[in-house]
Amino acid sequence: xxxxxxxxxxxxxxxxxxxxxxxxRFGLDRVWWLVxxxxxxxxxxxxxxxxRMGRAAKLMQHPKVQITDIETRLGxxxxxxxxxxxxMRYDGVRFVWLxxxxxxxxxxxxxxxxxxxxxxxxxxxxxxGDRLAARMSKTARMYRESRLIGRAAFTLGQATAPAWSFVNxxxxxxxxxxxxxxxxxTSDAVxxxxxxA
Numbered sequence: 596x597x598x599x600x601x602x603x604x605x606x607x608x609x610x611x612x613x614x615x616x617x618x619x620r621f622g623l624d625r626v627w628w629l630v631x632x633x634x635x636x637x638x639x640x641x642x643x644x645x646x647r648m649g650r651a652a653k654l655m656q657h658p659k660v661q662i663t664d665i666e667t668r669l670g671x672x673x674x675x676x677x678x679x680x681x682x683m684r685y686d687g688v689r690f691v692w693l694x695x696x697x698x699x700x701x702x703x704x705x706x707x708x709x710x711x712x713x714x715x716x717x718x719x720x721x722x723x724g725d726r727l728a729a730r731m732s733k734t735a736r737m738y739r740e741s742r743l744i745g746r747a748a749f750t751l752g753q754a755t756a757p758a759w760s761f762v763n764x765x766x767x768x769x770x771x772x773x774x775x776x777x778x779x780x781t782s783d784a785v786x787x788x789x790x791x792a
Contacts, residue, residue, distance in 0.1 A: 597626035597718065597752075598681075599693040600666075600674060602633065604641040606651035613720040613764065617693050618659055620762050621718045621751040626693070628655060628662045629677065675707035678714045690714075691752055696721045696729035696761070703733040712738060716751050717759040730761065 597617050603610065606628070614626050630648050633640050641647060644664055651662045669684075671677040674692070681690060692715050694702075699719045702708050711717070712734070719729065729735060735742075741757040743750065748760035 596688055597621065597623040597691045597693045598629055598678075598715075599626055600629040600631055600677070602641040603628065603630050603647050603651050605647065606654045608654075610651075611655055611657075613693070613695065614655065614660055615657070616720055616762070616764050617718055620720075620748055621691060621693075621760065622749040623659075623691060623752045625659045625661065627665075628660065629666055630662060630664050632664075632667050632672065673706045675705075675710045675714070678711060682714065689752060692717045694719060696726055699734055699761070700728040700732045708734065712741075712757045712759070715756050716754045718748075718751055719759060719761040721761065721763045726763065735761075 597614075599610070599614060599617070601610075610628070614628070617623060618626060628651055630644060630651060631641075632644060644667060648662060648664055655662060665681070666672075666677050669677065669680045671680055678690065678692070681688075692711060694717065696719055705711065721729070738757055738759060741759060743754060743758055743760040748762055751758065751760045
């Protein structure tokens with residue numbers, strides 16, 4: 596099962612794009628969007644979680660994708676804590692952490708990042724402007740022997756950690772930051788953008 600964490604402030608078509616790609620490219624049976632209480636690496640707090648959950652649920656309507664606030668219910672704040680709690684709660688479920696290439700570029704700044712790599716396989720989806728920085732990152736260099744390349748990426752969901760894969764996708768330029776800056780942070784605007792209206 597893929598786990599795509601983030602503030603989703605707001606959720607947008609780019610999130611939908613990488614989620615569908617992750618299901619297909621990494622051989623996943625399901626994906627959970629983990630709508631976080633807040634990002635420890637960001638100084639500004641997100642919109643209320645109820646608003647973000649509602650917008651995400653309107654936007655991401657797919658039978659294999661579930662929107663959840665489980666981090667809030669678990670009381671975890673960092674990814675490593677969340678993964679440990681999920682693995683304890685869902686014994687036997689094979690989790691894969693999903694993230695954009697922008698996150699891989701600074702992954703070594705995450706709390707307990709090496710524990711994350713040791714716990715679960717990691718699927719990295721290329722986003723605009725972050726490919727080179729991600730591929731040259733400390734994490735990519737340190738775990739180069741654990742990378743699944745080409746068609747092997749499809750086996751990521753069954754791989755034993757540490758394992759990771761980096762896939763290039765047709766790009767969707769939308770970002771939550773750009774949406775907030777443009778003042779389009781409303782449910783109807785985000786859903787309209789996602790549908791191409």
